[in-house]
Amino acid sequence: MMKDIHSYWAYLVVLMLVFAVYNAVTGISKKREFTDKDLRIGLFTLIVSHIQLLIGLGWYFMSPVYKALKADSSSVMGNSASRLLALEHPLMMLIAIVLITIGWSKHKKKTEDNAKFKTFAVFYGIALLLVLSRIPWNQWLQF
Numbered sequence: 001m002m003k004d005i006h007s008y009w010a011y012l013v014v015l016m017l018v019f020a021v022y023n024a025v026t027g028i029s030k031k032r033e034f035t036d037k038d039l040r041i042g043l044f045t046l047i048v049s050h051i052q053l054l055i056g057l058g059w060y061f062m063s064p065v066y067k068a069l070k071a072d073s074s075s076v077m078g079n080s081a082s083r084l085l086a087l088e089h090p091l092m093m094l095i096a097i098v099l100i101t102i103g104w105s106k107h108k109k110k111t112e113d114n115a116k117f118k119t120f121a122v123f124y125g126i127a128l129l130l131v132l133s134r135i136p137w138n139q140w141l142q143f
Helices: 002-029 037-064 064-071 075-076 080-109 112-135
Strands: none
Touching: 002 037, 002 112, 037 064, 037 080, 037 112, 064 075, 064 080, 075 080, 080 112
């Protein structure tokens, strides 16, 4: 059940990241004022991603991949599919969430609207690329 929750919640995380990055890029290109709506988009993306982190950590430590990693790490690391689930996916997602958190914190210190949008575009954009690069697509698209 945890795996299903983690997988379905991931759709929301990816959609929110795409939307937040798109909103930031359009804010930059149209030279829009940074409004409460833009703030809420960034905040909701931050919250959704942190909830996903908690769900993911719960699933990771209950998963068969973690148990296999503890039992025989060399065979898990020798198989690219197992390595993706045991190391690459969790590590990249953690880095992505750190980038989202840094982007959120840095945008609050900016005083110009364009600078706020740029901060979201850069940090949330890099996080989106990391997330997309390490999703286990063969398993995720089966839902």
